[in-house]
Amino acid sequence: MDKWNPSKTEPGRRRFLKSTAAALAAAGSALTAGSAAPSASEKDKLARIASNTYPVRSLFKSRSRRVNPEVEALKKKYGEITMLDFPQFTRDTFPGVRQMDLWSSLFGDVSDETMFVDNEFDPTSAAGSKWLDQLAGRISATGVRCHHVSNNAPRNICDPDPELRRRGIAVAKVWLDACARLGARSMRVNTGGPRIVPSATATTGYPRNDEIVKLLNNAIESFKQMAEYGGKAGVKVTIENHWGLSADPMNVRIILDEVNHPFCEASPDFCNWEHEHMLFHALDALAPYTHTTVHAKYWDRWSTNDVQRCVRIFEKAQFRGIYALEYEAGPWDGVEGSRYLLKEVLAALN
Secondary structure, X not given: OOOOOHHHHHHHHHHXXXXXXXXXXXXXXXXXXXXXXXXXXXXXXXXOEEEEOHHHHHHEOOOOOXXXXXXXXXXXXXXXXXXXXXXXXHHHHOOOOOEEEEEHHHOOOOOOHHHEEOOEEOOOOHHHHHHHHHHHXXXXXXXXXXXXXXXXXXXXXXXXXXXXXXHHHHHHHHHHXXXXXXXXXXEEEOOOOOOOOOOOEEEOOEEEOHHHHHHHHHHHHHHHHHHHHHHHHOOEEEEOOXXXXXXXXXXXXXXXXXXXXXXXXXXXXXXXXXXXXXXXXXXXXXHHXXXXXXXXXXXXXXXXXXXXXXXXXXXXXXXXXXXXXXXOEOOOOHHHHHHHHHHHHHHHOO
């Protein structure tokens, strides 16, 4: 896609917003007072969608005191929110959507430092535990379910240092308990390791990559432990293509095959790949390992970003889970981009 030029695309952008608003109004007509209920097929499609906090992260109340004019303009347009507001925000912004994908970095009350350790929300803190109860109450009151938590808190999962791996697994376990309290079905854990993984080296003329094998072995052992714990908590541990080892779909398949546990699976993102040929072939490779959560993404990093084609790959593979609307970057703001994704996913669903 060419870089967005407002002077060239503004009319098209307005047409898009009008068409999206019309589609959302039709799909969510049951929520409009006095209107007829949507058809069963509309309900079924909307039941396959989750809102996502990541695209609208700039709307969230922040610790930062720096004034960002772009962020302030978005907050003026849509309002400032916290995670406690997001269930109602989901209902109001995406009519008919009743699932949520929550990003771990937005958890907690930013005005209460006792909830955080090293700038990460601590589910085991007294204040953090009470806050989780508040969030669970909001979720229950609004009837919008926490489906998935995209978690950045557990780190060093494949690190060569066993103590760092142990700490990362321990963090994952307390978060799995927190996810269970919220009713989440799944939680992402990053594979960790170098953001850019080691490449093969030549040995007597043939390539060999012993370094990546060490990282894979560490990841396999870590995910085995987390999957066993997740099985007890009732929350699946998922691997997203979120850089490091997971940037290569074959590495994800290796880990999942070796872990071989029903509470460890893939949660692919449409766009987090190293090159354009992976956009569709990598999704084909991971679709059989995916049962609960997918990140339906639009990202103008790729000119061949075809959302509907990506959805059809998973539908062909009999995926019956949830598509979370994770707009990354492009011609729209986070809310508009998420609405665009909703429109595209609905159009592609069988």
